Amino acid sequence: MPVEPMVFPAHSRPLPHLALFSLTFILTLAGILARPIESLSLFWPVNAVLAGVLLRYPRLANPLGFVLIWMAMVGADLACGSTWPPALWFNLCNLGVIVTIWLLLSRLPRLHRRMRTPHGVLSVFGACAAGAMVAASMACVMAAPWFQESLRATWLAWFSEQFSTSVLVLPALLTAPNTGALLRGSGQAIRLAPMLVLLASLALSIAFGGPGAIAFPIAALLWCAWTYSPFLVSLLALTAGSTLIVAVAQNLMHFSVPQSVPGVTTLMSARLGIAMLVLGPLVVACVSNTNRSLLARLAHQATIDHLTGALTRSAFTRRANALLDSRQQHAQALPLTLMMLDIDHFKTINDRHGHGVGDQVLRQFANALQDQLHDGELFARLGGEEFVVIIPGLEPERAKFTAERMRRAIQDLHLTHNDPRLQITVSIGLDGCTADTPAPSLDELLVRADKALYRAKAHGRNRVEQAEPQRQVV
Structure with missing residues (x-):
């Protein structure tokens, strides 16, 4: 036995x-x-x-x-x-x-x-x-x-x-x-x-x-x-x-x-x-x-939005202004692009599915966008369903391809929700400055990118629009 x-x-x-x-x-x-x-x-x-x-x-x-x-x-x-x-x-x-x-x-x-x-x-x-x-x-x-x-x-x-x-x-x-924390250490001297x-x-x-x-x-x-x-x-x-x-x-x-x-x-x-x-x-x-x-x-609470993990509006303003000031101090300034992003028909999602689902959509939207960004690029939530991205070193003309890639990533995003019909799209307006040209203030960039965003919405949403070039006053 x-x-x-x-x-x-x-x-x-x-x-x-x-x-x-x-x-x-x-x-x-x-x-x-x-x-x-x-x-x-x-x-x-x-x-x-x-x-x-x-x-x-x-x-x-x-x-x-x-x-x-x-x-x-x-x-x-x-x-x-x-x-x-x-x-x-x-x-x-x-x-x-x-x-x-x-x-x-x-x-x-x-x-x-x-x-x-x-x-x-x-x-x-x-x-x-x-x-x-x-x-x-x-x-x-x-x-x-x-x-x-x-x-x-x-x-x-x-x-x-x-x-x-x-x-x-x-x-x-x-x-x-x-033991794990002791082996990792604090990383500080x-x-x-x-x-x-x-x-x-x-x-x-x-x-x-x-x-x-x-x-x-x-x-x-x-x-x-x-x-x-x-x-x-x-x-x-x-x-x-x-x-x-x-x-x-x-x-x-x-x-x-x-x-x-x-x-x-x-x-x-x-x-x-x-x-x-x-x-x-x-x-x-x-x-x-x-x-x-x-x-x-x-x-952390003053810097990071608790829902999406993006920068808060105040933290974004501080870092963006510091980035613009640093750009002006260099003899050969790098190009820069600012994008305004807005989830299409987000109010309808909240009304139809509830604010809990709306929060879940915001989190997944933010995660999908952060996967498209690199170190040194600023990503913030301005409020509600409106977000902003700053990409240093990228001219607005070339940034249209990056914005288009972001738009497609959101359009192809598979939301984890019981209703398979729930899909989201994003409208994007962008503006910026080329190399060796004085950069406008942050407020001017935001206003012009916002106008481009509204033009994207007026033209059918789920699209990218670039701000119109400023007219030179002679």
């Missing part, structure tokens, strides 16, 4: 969970090996990385995924010489951080969870604080056999490390673009000045030293937040924060705090201060990115 192949449900396929187990094991192993002997880790990014992975890939956030994470952590601890009790219990504390952050942030809308709003940034900070408190409290319950410090010192040590690490690492994972100033301020912090020196990079981080994307700002904040934590731990900054509160050490104080240091820049980066996106949308 043939054995049927094992089929896994979509949510429990083994490969993603195997990758999660391997990632956890490698990160835990690296964290343990980088840990000072007989001490808590200086920087333990494992919990924040795994919380970010589960938030970005929610199909892994199931009981099997959490069990695999814990098993991988325990396995890495045992591989490095730990005994069973501390390996089981302390990695349960680490799992508490991951589960707490995931529970608090997974219920947020995606916009907040990806830190694209100030509310999202504050929510991430709150979730990191809650996860750190859970881990610190669990560690205190289990601390007696393995720690010599007081419960207060143990709680503060766990909380400061988990909170600072989560705040520095998690934003970079939550704001990271998708990155300004290096804010980044260089940040590196200089970090060097100054270490050279100057003292508790106040951890605030030196704040101005540079705010400049970065105003300039870069939230993802890049998160990476820079991670770099700055981890650099300062290591510098304090190695006593490079001569950082000290008065021991007025039992259990508070220099490193604990520095970690909490550095963690709060990055809150402001991350909020500013979020607000700045939102403002840039809003301005880009407004600029």
